[in-house]
Amino acid sequence: MQSPQPIVNEFAITAATVNGSGSQTANMVLMRAIFQMGIPVSGKNLFPSNIQGEPTWYTLRVSQAGYTARPAETPILVAFNPRTANEDLSQLPAGGICLYPADGPWQPQRADIIPLALPVRQILDQVGVGQRLRPYAANMVYVGALAALLEIEDAALVKAVQHQFRGKSSAVELNLAVIRAAQAWAANNPSPAHHRFRVARMQATTGMMLIDGNTAAAIGAITGGVGVVAWYPITPSSSLIESLESYLPRLRPADDGATCAVVQAEDEIAALGIVIGAGWAGARAMTATSGPGISLMTEFAGLGFFAETPAVIWDVQRVGPSTGLPTRTAQSDLLSVYYLGHGDTRHVVLLPGTMEECYSDAQLAFDLAEYLQTPVFVLSDLDLGMNIWMSRPFTYPEQPLQRGKVLSAEDLAKLTSYARFADVDGDGIGYRTLPGNPHPLAATLSRGTGHNERNVYSERPDDWQRNMARLWRKHETARRMVPRPVVDLHPQATVGLIGFGSTAPAIAEARDLLAAAGIATSSMRVRALPLGPEVTDFIARHQYCVVIEQNHDGQLRQLLQLHCPAYATRLGSVAWCDGLPLTAPFVRDQVLAVLEQMRELALVTSK
């Protein structure tokens, strides 16, 4: 092997470790340090559904081009888990670097890669790390070694460690000492691993922050006026609520009493029941869950829809069906959430794809739920919710809270009559009165049973039919109110790529790859259900549309086919779900394959 020019700011590292060993902290230090140097980074944590002792992988991507999709290949491997090391090593491309503990049971056996044995024990001894902390500190050894190999700036490392161990100076010192010792060792032991990859300061992250989608959503909810939170723990949604609980005291200090009640319910049925009760009584209420919880919430979702109570439900998706893979990412609850409930139920669903959207949708969901008087679902996923992403800082909302059509006692006093479900404005939405309203006209008994305009129990066929027609009118109102798709039109493109949520980076990067292969594409990222006319326009503009999504059944494709039946056959499908975020080369290849199929089909049918 000859020594090529170092590759600068465009590579990736995979750290294979054992979960519960603190390696996530080490990975975060590494990521943050490079981010501090102004270089775009992204990370994907692949962790097992257990607490301690099982294999885990972290992939850190460094990309001056700003790509943040999961990389298809990582030329640097930190092989700190002997159990998976052989398989991990087999994934390393030729010429890649493999860091591993010199004192461990495993050595890489490949001639076409560059091994680098790290004297972990010796470094920890040298720093004097005590017995209890050794397993954790061991991970800082690879951070230090990589800092040396990649030439990470010291100030950036310091800032990263300080941020990570915020407020615990002894921890900061200890970890920095390990990092520096490892750095010094690596600097003093030149090897072919040096100068192959390096980082170099940029200005691409100035003013940006690193955050996960669950935290973004939590801050959004707090800013959006959440008043009642009921939840039941489930991966990967738990950290949304836990983050909300941890930010609440700072953002909404309870000086005159708590302004938000957070209750861990006994299960997801109760969680949504509490949310619906709270929404009915006038608070902004939400829950967060994942697939199994969504399934359990089905009956209450139908009640919320039909009794017309606001509610916000975050579904941080993981891989299903059933318990599935709790710690892997998917986009496979789209259909079940949209239609959640028996007997003609349909919901409003927001589809955030960025940290800023997680933040803003958390607020918008409340505005919509209260305006539309209905449950609003927000579909995030493990990749968005639990991985760390770069983001611009969020902006403080400019609009006041939109609390919808609520009649106070004073409002009622001005009316001669009041019917809860009269469609006064023609948008399908009646006027609510909140419990506690003292006006004699205000009281009403909400219900999931058939009722007339005055919310009185009714089995009359005409009452039923009229009420359902109004609910569909309301659905049309929702269609106009939800966020428009994010469209990027390429003037020459005959091909449109369509997706939603966390696949955006892979699709964006795949467009560049397709362009390089001579195929110009437009793209549309759907932001909400129900789908609007812009969606049809985009599809109408493109001869071939390929819908890219992370589920097995092509669920968005199905909804698009139903939305514009006239174009049903021009919608190709790349539906893939194996628990890992998509990579750009995979998307490119699949799109090419689908296009070929569609072209052949078009040829055949045109003959």
Next chain:
Amino acid sequence: MQSPQPIVNEFAITAATVNGSGSQTANMVLMRAIFQMGIPVSGKNLFPSNIQGEPTWYTLRVSQAGYTARPAETPILVAFNPRTANEDLSQLPAGGICLYPADGPWQPQRADIIPLALPVRQILDQVGVGQRLRPYAANMVYVGALAALLEIEDAALVKAVQHQFRGKSSAVELNLAVIRAAQAWAANNPSPAHHRFRVARMQATTGMMLIDGNTAAAIGAITGGVGVVAWYPITPSSSLIESLESYLPRLRPADDGATCAVVQAEDEIAALGIVIGAGWAGARAMTATSGPGISLMTEFAGLGFFAETPAVIWDVQRVGPSTGLPTRTAQSDLLSVYYLGHGDTRHVVLLPGTMEECYSDAQLAFDLAEYLQTPVFVLSDLDLGMNIWMSRPFTYPEQPLQRGKVLSAEDLAKLTSYARFADVDGDGIGYRTLPGNPHPLAATLSRGTGHNERNVYSERPDDWQRNMARLWRKHETARRMVPRPVVDLHPQATVGLIGFGSTAPAIAEARDLLAAAGIATSSMRVRALPLGPEVTDFIARHQYCVVIEQNHDGQLRQLLQLHCPAYATRLGSVAWCDGLPLTAPFVRDQVLAVLEQMRELALVTSK
């Protein structure tokens, strides 16, 4: 009014009464008596969701043409409920007959109808009915009066009363006495109501029986080898299980112990849990429920799909969303049942439309569930399940039970290795071993979490993806195995009518009405999901297809559009749900309107 020729064997009667007053018995006697005369009959019971005291209506249709859809108009009204009498009367067409109690608080106030006041008290006095039985016996007065007006044969009346009060001779005598007294009174008091409608003996019901779909399903399940039944009461499904319990001792006597365990669970979650546990352990197990129960079963449905356990779930549909109208009929759970479960779940769904299909699907569902190792849903509805229909007697099954791919200890002894989910036959279906199998290779830990071919927990992306691909292969196997649609092609037709389930009679009658209006139609009744190639063929053959269904959202239409996207735009929709079974004139008018729209659209787009 002049006196026209009497209308023979083609009319309908609506009895408006108070529920809990025993009027249902009277209506059944009337229906059965006319049926005994060889004349086709059908009945629709419209009852409230309470136990006693609320309005109820029974519509009995007499049709020598054999039409059994709900009639659009009923020229004979039995106005025995003063509370609704004015509105009931307003529905009576001009020239209609109104029977009402002479001694009640209400008299009809319309000049264009024929009133007939029945001296109820006097007749009951004359027969000497005791105080306790008077409210019930009162209803027999209108039976007797109608028997006289319509000229129902005495032998038929006697048989009907005997059948109704099986084994209770005092009840038979008393009720017959009331009927005859009323009959005599009517005969002695000629009125314009006489000789306007009458029945005349036919041979059209020879060898037929009257039965409701829930009873048919119960007998089918018992014949199909059901071993474990777990349920939670809910209208309109309860009578399916209650009927099963009542027929069990006769059909499967428990001489050596019960051969079927029936358990009332604490809720629907537990009911399906029990069924899945029992199916896993090797019994044919089923439950029956309705919309709210289906919603609660969502999580277990996903487990059954993914852990691949047989289960049979009857959904006797009522009007939703939410609690909706528990005692009205709908077909609105199609989408939610097909996709029941988060994260890419899909089910096999049978769609019976006749009494014989309720019977045979109850058996077929077990064969499919065990062969496919998956939950199988059967979608009935209140109209099918609780109303009384004519049917040919059921035939004893000719095939033995199909118990699917199960390996015994002896089978295993012949194998060198065994993997629960190996797709040995290429149909996506592995071989099961039942708990209790003593062979050391037999044991396996079933689970809803990700697993490999050997059913061992796995988070590997390739294991996940392979397993899902196999489950979809299995879905394709199901597609080939489920019943084909029932197709009636008209050689000249450019219009095809598509439906499923209990709307068949209305669609069949509407086809005759459309033919009379010069529009030839073919028809297809879909019998199951997933949809097969015959469905596409039918649609491909017809320029316009109209999908007629009793829900708000056009759910079958949606599934058809997804099934054949190439024809998505030729599928019109008549989706109507107000809780009442459809009538033929309504279907005709709606189909005409849809066709007009579609033709206009076609004109516009072809321009």
Next chain:
Amino acid sequence: MTQAPVNAIGLTKNDYRGAPSTLCAGCGHDSVASQIIAAAFELSLQPHTVIRMSGIGCSSKSAAYFLGRSHGFNSLHGRMPSVTTGAHLANHTLRPLAVSGDGDTASIGLGQFIHLLRRNVPIVYIVENNGVYGLTKGQFSATADEGQELKHAGVNHLPPIDVCAEAILAGCGFVARSFAGDAKQVRELIKAAFNFHGAAVIDVISPCVTFNNHDRSTKSYTYGKTHESPIHDISFIPHYEEVTIDYEPGEARDVQLHDGPVIRLRKLHRDHDPTDRMAALALLEEARAANEFVTGLIYLNERRPTLAETLGIGRTPIAALPEERLRPSRAAFAAVMAELAGE
């Protein structure tokens, strides 16, 4: 024409009625509804401060038949507790009055029932217990007695769930049993429960005249009338100031509630200290073993904070907080953003 009497806030009894009942004539649930109406009238409750909550069943339907001037939610089968919990959190100044059935509470709803009581949501929770599913026509519920027979459902072989014992175990501080035929006791218990600071459960045996009123049923009127054995004669005295000690020592005891009113328990046949948790459980257990139908205030303990108190909710209900309090200040928001940006 005489005017209907008005209460302290000027309302007539009629103002506390609801829609006309659609239950069967004679249904126990209608008697309970009457006593709810009477209690609310006598307590001079402001209708808009009460919310009526229910699940699904004949019993739950009856929420429509009282307090028509109060908001309410007739929710899902077995899930009223969670909806009520949410309403309490959103507005803890409202007092939930709930009716449920034995199926709704003890079959499908058992888990929610127990967890509601653990959280001590200050609900007045009336179980209209008839041992059957009325609305679905006569199947057994989980409170049906062992060996009980029903026309269609046959014989019940499972032990009944005792909602009072469950309530005590769950930490509920006001647990009573009564009989729909004992109008006065039901009414006094409801009034006392309304003044209790915390969750209050009243298990009222409420005969289903259509499906479970035969003489051998322990949930029938006949059984109740002939077997009811009240442990004390209970009266609710609204203000302590009015209390006059008109009994001999040992004959009765007064229990004062935290806001001043008093529950007076005049001893009947047996000694029972309702503030002793173990004694309360023992009373239920003995009655069960002896097939006795014991009614009255079985357990009373007002010590636990309500859920809103546990969570530190302030005076203003969350539903009524102004925007300033529902949103972070700009400064607090900016500080968090700065921290996230690593500044």
Next chain:
Amino acid sequence: MTQAPVNAIGLTKNDYRGAPSTLCAGCGHDSVASQIIAAAFELSLQPHTVIRMSGIGCSSKSAAYFLGRSHGFNSLHGRMPSVTTGAHLANHTLRPLAVSGDGDTASIGLGQFIHLLRRNVPIVYIVENNGVYGLTKGQFSATADEGQELKHAGVNHLPPIDVCAEAILAGCGFVARSFAGDAKQVRELIKAAFNFHGAAVIDVISPCVTFNNHDRSTKSYTYGKTHESPIHDISFIPHYEEVTIDYEPGEARDVQLHDGPVIRLRKLHRDHDPTDRMAALALLEEARAANEFVTGLIYLNERRPTLAETLGIGRTPIAALPEERLRPSRAAFAAVMAELAGE
């Protein structure tokens, strides 16, 4: 090389193991799994006659780590009881051995737990109780003690659910409490439970070393080791023939189970009659009030029929019935058809 010892049916202890555990090193659930393996070995259970059942959680995962030669179902969170009920009905000759967590049983699963016991499905139900949700990383479960503190979750203000008391109320006839650190007691209880005719619940305090093992926690090893107060020394004696009376009167008592084996309870500090339901409830209530960690066989009563018996299921499991018995005879079928046709 010495051979591993074999039991009465020629199996080694290894034959009762499962897959290697993926739980945290030191997790209490692994100790329980070891005792399940030991008990099954000592009882010479035929692996194929046992089914291992579980819900979701670290505890429920552990079903994979024992009895690898038995069929099993790792089902849904909180819903193992219903799946087990179904399996029992399909094949009542199989013996369900279930592991569950405190979240699985007392939070989401409370309703199913109680209803399972009411039906008396003959399950050995082990609650691996650590007061937290292990698998979702340390939230409180419904058995967490009032006032308990956890790192992330803060302070718990709700009273704990006592699964033993709930089990007794539900009619369960074998109710025990133990501690994962007390291997012998756990093992003997499991053996006794396996020989009990009906549902048996063993609530094992099983420390979560990762999220709830600090010294102030009542679910920690330290607390258990220093506070455990067994009410008796329990031994299981497989066949009554072997029983030798080796104790002074009053020192111990033998309880014979319906198939012959005996549970010997050697008295320690206190008198407790486990066959007295009220005494059992009182013991739990007193221990609760005094913050005592009482272990042992708390309640024993073998009188109730199992669900399969209640339903009159015959000898052959329903799952094994031949087609002749699963289908009506042609004659019976024809008779019903004739009747329906009104003949």
